[in-house]
Amino acid sequence: MLAMFLAISLTGATGRAMAADFDKAKAAYEAGDYATAAQEFRPLAEAGDAKSQFNLGVMYENGHGVAQDNAAAIKWYRRA
DSSP: OHHHHHHHHHHHHHHHHHHHHHHHHHHHHHTTOHHHHHHHHHHHHHTTOHHHHHHHHHHHHHTSSSOOOHHHHHHHHHHO
């Protein structure tokens, strides 16, 4: 029973942390701080967050905070 409670608690905490990190990444992007946005979106995208994957695709397509790379953009779009 304790193990189930811990698993549920940790899942909720992780979800809230990911949401906070996404908000930080989004705010950085909207402020034009693309390097910070890429740094914040990447771990979320690698963890499977579709919105972050899509946003990294946009960043690679446009060269915002990362070197412009259409192949990388397509990779992130497909993952999203």
